Amino acid sequence: MEQKKLIDEVEALRESFDSTTSQIIKDLRRQEKIMVRSDQRQQREYDELQLQLDEIKRLNKEIEDTQREVLLTVGGIGETRSKETFNHVRRVAEYSKLLALKMGMGIEEANLLKDASPMHDIGKVGIPDSILNKPGKLTEAEFEVMKHHALLGYEMFNKSERPLLKAAAIIAYEHHEKYDGSGYPRGLVGEEIHIYGRITSIADVFDALGSKRCYKEAWSDPEVFSLLREQSGSHFDPKLVDIFFDCNAEFLAIREAYKDE
Ligand SMILES: [Fe+2]
Numbered sequence: 001m002e003q004k005k006l007i008d009e010v011e012a013l014r015e016s017f018d019s020t021t022s023q024i025i026k027d028l029r030r031q032e033k034i035m036v037r038s039d040q041r042q043q044r045e046y047d048e049l050q051l052q053l054d055e056i057k058r059l060n061k062e063i064e065d066t067q068r069e070v071l072l073t074v075g076g077i078g079e080t081r082s083k084e085t086f087n088h089v090r091r092v093a094e095y096s097k098l099l100a101l102k103m104g105m106g107i108e109e110a111n112l113l114k115d116a117s118p119m120h121d122i123g124k125v126g127i128p129d130s131i132l133n134k135p136g137k138l139t140e141a142e143f144e145v146m147k148h149h150a151l152l153g154y155e156m157f158n159k160s161e162r163p164l165l166k167a168a169a170i171i172a173y174e175h176h177e178k179y180d181g182s183g184y185p186r187g188l189v190g191e192e193i194h195i196y197g198r199i200t201s202i203a204d205v206f207d208a209l210g211s212k213r214c215y216k217e218a219w220s221d222p223e224v225f226s227l228l229r230e231q232s233g234s235h236f237d238p239k240l241v242d243i244f245f246d247c248n249a250e251f252l253a254i255r256e257a258y259k260d261e
């Protein structure tokens, strides 16, 4: 009798164990379904965010590319007004980037300089054609007017908060300063001249001397090189002249890649 009671109790226990277990299994299954659903939802949300992020990145690149293209074109306008070729600003851009990198500047800043340096002569849009395109030497009064292009270029961009346009303002303002203080418009000396100005100056002169202009023939390489050497420390930052000669082949390769038609 005692035995039967025990069996009943054990069976009752097993039933309650079974029902509890199946309840637990049911709960676990439900929980699993919920988790799968929320995983799928999270995955969907993540995918959507990723798509939006890609689109933002694309738009951002588009804005940057547009900015760069506009600057290059506007810089080209400044140069064509004085009958220089569009490739002149491209070459100056590449030389400037190369000098910046060799000076130890980071790639981002070197690219900023590359994009801003084509604007160095943008102020020439405000200089009369009679002076810009005059064959032969300018009179002193005409040269005073010509010098004004540096300040004009600066004033076009200096109110902007954009790093690229700020850099363009500095370059326009300081690309005719000379290391010994004999340049214009402010007669800054040595490292008072912003590194962007010092770099664009040598890039611009190297290219201008080797090209034909309305007031002069193109110089030969030995003539250009001896002027750069001679002007190291007076017109140009000597560190940059050294870099120019250390990496001469790279400069000539740029000139070849962007040569005038
Ligand atoms: Fe200039």
Ligand SMILES: [Fe+2]
Residues within 6 Å of the ligand: 088, 092, 120, 121, 204, 208
């Ligand atoms: Fe130039």
